[in-house]
Amino acid sequence: MTSRLTRRRLLGTGMALGAAGLMPVRGFAESGRVVFSTYTGSWEEAHRDVLVPAFKKAYGADVALDPLLALDQIAKVRAARNNPPFDLILMDPGPALVAIGDDLVQPFDKTQSKHFGDLLPAAQDERGPGIFFQVVGMAYNPEKVKTPPKSWMDLWKPEYKGRVGLTNLGSTLGTAFMVELARLQGGSETDIEPAFKAIKELLPSVAGIAPNPGALATLYQQGQIDIGPANFNNVQLLRARGVPIEFAKPESGTIAFSTSIHIVKHAANPELAWKLIETAMSPEVQGKLADQPYTVIPTNTKVAMTGDLATFIAKDQAEMRKSFVFHDWAKINQNRAAWIERFNKEVRV
Amino acid sequence: MSQAATDFGAWRLALPLAGFFALFFLAPLGLLAAVSLFADSELSRLGLDQYAKFLGDPFNWRVLGDTILLGFQVTAATLLFGYPLAWLFHRVSRRLQTGLILIVILPLLTSVVVRTFAWIVILGRQGIVNSALLALGLIDSPLALLYSHLGVVLALAQVQMPLMVLPLITSLGKLDPNLADASAALGAGTWRTFLRVILPLSLPGIVAGCMLTFGAAVTAFITQSLIGGARLVYMPLYIYQQALTLQNWPFAAAVSIIFMLAVLLFVMLFERLGQLSRGYAHA
Numbered sequence: 001m002t003s004r005l006t007r008r009r010l011l012g013t014g015m016a017l018g019a020a021g022l023m024p025v026r027g028f029a030e031s032g033r034v035v036f037s038t039y040t041g042s043w044e045e046a047h048r049d050v051l052v053p054a055f056k057k058a059y060g061a062d063v064a065l066d067p068l069l070a071l072d073q074i075a076k077v078r079a080a081r082n083n084p085p086f087d088l089i090l091m092d093p094g095p096a097l098v099a100i101g102d103d104l105v106q107p108f109d110k111t112q113s114k115h116f117g118d119l120l121p122a123a124q125d126e127r128g129p130g131i132f133f134q135v136v137g138m139a140y141n142p143e144k145v146k147t148p149p150k151s152w153m154d155l156w157k158p159e160y161k162g163r164v165g166l167t168n169l170g171s172t173l174g175t176a177f178m179v180e181l182a183r184l185q186g187g188s189e190t191d192i193e194p195a196f197k198a199i200k201e202l203l204p205s206v207a208g209i210a211p212n213p214g215a216l217a218t219l220y221q222q223g224q225i226d227i228g229p230a231n232f233n234n235v236q237l238l239r240a241r242g243v244p245i246e247f248a249k250p251e252s253g254t255i256a257f258s259t260s261i262h263i264v265k266h267a268a269n270p271e272l273a274w275k276l277i278e279t280a281m282s283p284e285v286q287g288k289l290a291d292q293p294y295t296v297i298p299t300n301t302k303v304a305m306t307g308d309l310a311t312f313i314a315k316d317q318a319e320m321r322k323s324f325v326f327h328d329w330a331k332i333n334q335n336r337a338a339w340i341e342r343f344n345k346e347v348r349v
Numbered sequence: 350m351s352q353a354a355t356d357f358g359a360w361r362l363a364l365p366l367a368g369f370f371a372l373f374f375l376a377p378l379g380l381l382a383a384v385s386l387f388a389d390s391e392l393s394r395l396g397l398d399q400y401a402k403f404l405g406d407p408f409n410w411r412v413l414g415d416t417i418l419l420g421f422q423v424t425a426a427t428l429l430f431g432y433p434l435a436w437l438f439h440r441v442s443r444r445l446q447t448g449l450i451l452i453v454i455l456p457l458l459t460s461v462v463v464r465t466f467a468w469i470v471i472l473g474r475q476g477i478v479n480s481a482l483l484a485l486g487l488i489d490s491p492l493a494l495l496y497s498h499l500g501v502v503l504a505l506a507q508v509q510m511p512l513m514v515l516p517l518i519t520s521l522g523k524l525d526p527n528l529a530d531a532s533a534a535l536g537a538g539t540w541r542t543f544l545r546v547i548l549p550l551s552l553p554g555i556v557a558g559c560m561l562t563f564g565a566a567v568t569a570f571i572t573q574s575l576i577g578g579a580r581l582v583y584m585p586l587y588i589y590q591q592a593l594t595l596q597n598w599p600f601a602a603a604v605s606i607i608f609m610l611a612v613l614l615f616v617m618l619f620e621r622l623g624q625l626s627r628g629y630a631h632a
């Protein structure tokens with residue numbers, strides 16, 4: 001009898017321990033640590049190398065990075081609204097508006113901020129300041145494409161038949177490309193029809209439509225595709241790995257979007273989260289991130305454009321303002337679901 | 350000890366796992382079913398709208414049909430290539446058996462992402478298959494293998510092969526070798542012996558292997574999307590798109606439930622076929 005009781009007690013203790021292990025380890029975050037969900041891959045690398053040490057030095061507190069795609073971040077915060085797994089999330093403009101509309105994030109208090117006023121107007125958003133820009137231009141393999149492409153419409157040239165790579169509308173890249181296409185063909189964020197027409201004409205040239213930008217990069221690496229729309233920083237990453245790939249700015253301008261950082265509602269550590277945003281906006285951090293090998297495009301006007309940024313993107317802030325094309329993501333979001341559905345059906349093999 | 354007492358003892362040992370399943374499998378499944386019953390993505394109104402939306406669009410039927418077809422093709426390919434391997438396994442020396450089993454389970458020891466990336470390298474325009482065919486002069490321009498349905502079938506057949514071969518090895522191992530000799534002594538040829546004796550007796554292994562392979566192939570999100578690309582929409586990618594890209598949880602949940610029921614239906618069909626042919630074998 002005694003032994004049975006002991007066994008039972010043992011089992012009970014074991015299960016309690018097991019349950020404790022399954023609980024999220026939120027407790028640690030409340031003391032001097034802030035959890036920031038950044039993007040995967042080179043973004044995480046850049047933030048780990050530059051942002052985290054700078055924050056530690058300035059405030060003596062720690063940052064835990066939890067790299068995820070923007071939409072996965074939203075899903076996680078949505079699933080645990082009252083006890084969110086992160087204090088801060090990083091968003092492309094489409095997902096950012098979803099997070100704001102869904103009441104998942106709180107605004108940034110700019111009154112105390114030293115750096116908010118120095119940001120380019122496109123990044124000065126109190127709902128979540130832009131800490132870097134991403135731009136979409138054309139990637140091409142210089143070994144196969146001898147003359148660098150000049151215009152988006154070059155993709156339709158017969159010599160690129162079977163060489164063009166795209167992504168679907170699940171990514172900002174794919175959606176932004178469609179909107180730009182519509183714009184160039186007389187459409188807009190609300191009139192996507194011309195883009196679908198153009199894509200249909202492009203299909204014979206398309207060697208692959210990747211399910212995400214990461215998979216698109218693999219296609220360049222494998223020589224499966226030689227030309228197509230691409231995110232500047234993805235191209236930089238491939239170039240650094242020795243893949244023959246170059247970035248070209250279309251004459252109509254590079255598609256640009258601000259990547260914003262947001263404090264999550266019910267965050268465990270909102271004060272520290274605010275401080276991390278302040279650090280991320282500072283010219284010191286953005287300046288370091290703008291250098292090789294990160295080449296993250298700064299939003300702070302005090303950061304000089306040098307190196308690859310000056311060569312491929314813009315030599316100064318004035319040129320940046322001139323060559324960047326911004327889209328209206330509030331309008332895009334209204335129709336995105338319908339576009340994705342249509343894209344599924346129309347590009348299907 | 351009475352039979353009932355033994356049963357109870359056995360049940361009690363299974364309780365922790367049963368509790369785990371109830372908490373982490375049945376409860377979330379119930380939640381999924383509940384979410385699928387909301388009519389709008391804000392979860393404010395109940396209704397069967399999501400199911401009606403799915404069933405009313407021929408595109409969705411095609412996605413479901415293509416996914417099930419993919420499952421059958423992969424299952425057939427693994428059975429066709431896996432059966433001889435399992436057969437061979439029982440006809441080689443112990444040392445070779447160790448080598449064979451290592452080859453069979455090796456894929457299970459590498460991550461599915463790594464295996465899938467290897468297939469991208471194999472199937473690409475400048476991949477091994479195309480380079481070899483071009484060098485041999487069999488083709489003039491590279492075949493489109495990557496981002497094709499055929500490519501997905503090939504990659505999945507290799508990735509899921511252990512799930513078919515392992516049950517087959519077990520089931521063929523239980524076969525009494527004297528049965529084949531007896532069949533031969535009674536005048537049956539090799540094929541007749543195989544069809545009337547070996548195949549029926551290895552059916553349990555075939556059914557188990559088919560169910561595992563089918564279930565794994567239709568739900569293989571990573572391999573399907575990386576080898577198939579975005580122009581081939583299968584159910585897992587479709588669910589991902591709806592749940593994460595569009596944050597339309599009720600529709601994604603309804604698609605998941607429909608997909609689960611469809612897969613269950615076919616898995617039960619395998620089981621039923623196995624039973625039917627077993628009865629036939631005994632008759």
